[in-house]
Amino acid sequence: MDIQFKALPARDFKHLFTLTDQELAAQQAKRMTVTDCPGAPCRVSMVDAEVGETVILLNHTHLNADSPFQARHAIYVRENAEEAHFEVNEVPELLRSRMISLRFFDADHMMIDADLAVGDQLLEFLSKAFDNPEVAYAHMHYAKPGCFAASVHRADSTN
Numbered sequence: 740m741d742i743q744f745k746a747l748p749a750r751d752f753k754h755l756f757t758l759t760d761q762e763l764a765a766q767q768a769k770r771m772t773v774t775d776c777p778g779a780p781c782r783v784s785m786v787d788a789e790v791g792e793t794v795i796l797l798n799h800t801h802l803n804a805d806s807p808f809q810a811r812h813a814i815y816v817r818e819n820a821e822e823a824h825f826e827v828n829e830v831p832e833l834l835r836s837r838m839i840s841l842r843f844f845d846a847d848h849m850m851i852d853a854d855l856a857v858g859d860q861l862l863e864f865l866s867k868a869f870d871n872p873e874v875a876y877a878h879m880h881y882a883k884p885g886c887f888a889a890s891v892h893r894a895d896s897t898n
Contacts, residue, residue: 740869741894742862744831746823747782747799752816755795768797777836780881780888782814785823785831793818801878801887806848812880812887827894828866834858834889838882843868846875855882865891 755763760770771794773779779788779796788794794815802810825831835858843852851873856864861879868874879888 740866741827742865742891743894744825745890746785749783749822756818779815780833781817781820783816783820785833788817804848808850814887830861840880840882842878843874845873
């Protein structure tokens with residue numbers, strides 16, 4: 740089954756970099772300078788921020804649905820990040836070197852399966868999971884430290 744990764748839109752986060760640290764704190768966000776790489780994986784560009792780069796760490800609703808699995812989690816966004824676009828069955832390099840927690844959801848946003856995979860096995864795990872017609876999409880989290888990593892959909896999906 741063909742799949743496609745989706746980055747978050749850059750336009751949703753650009754305004755954060757114009758806010759003061761106090762304004763960010765009021766939105767449960769924090770401006771940070773990256774001190775370790777890897778360590779701040781950007782959800783817009785889908786690359787690790789380099790040492791010295793500015794990022795915003797914020798809480799992001801990644802499953803905004805009428806479901807018990809509605810979810811928010813921490814993400815990083817790099818300053819001046821450009822939105823990544825992926826080809827069908829292209830696994831972002833960012834995910835290939837990490838342990839990933841996979842969560843599979845149906846069209847009603849109910850979790851119907853979950854697994855762990857080493858990043859270089861993601862395509863195999865995802866392709867097999869999407870062979871199940873009940874799987875509508877998947878969300879991934881970094882198993883360590885656990886931030887929301889990515890969403891993936893059937894390649895023919897408009898989600």
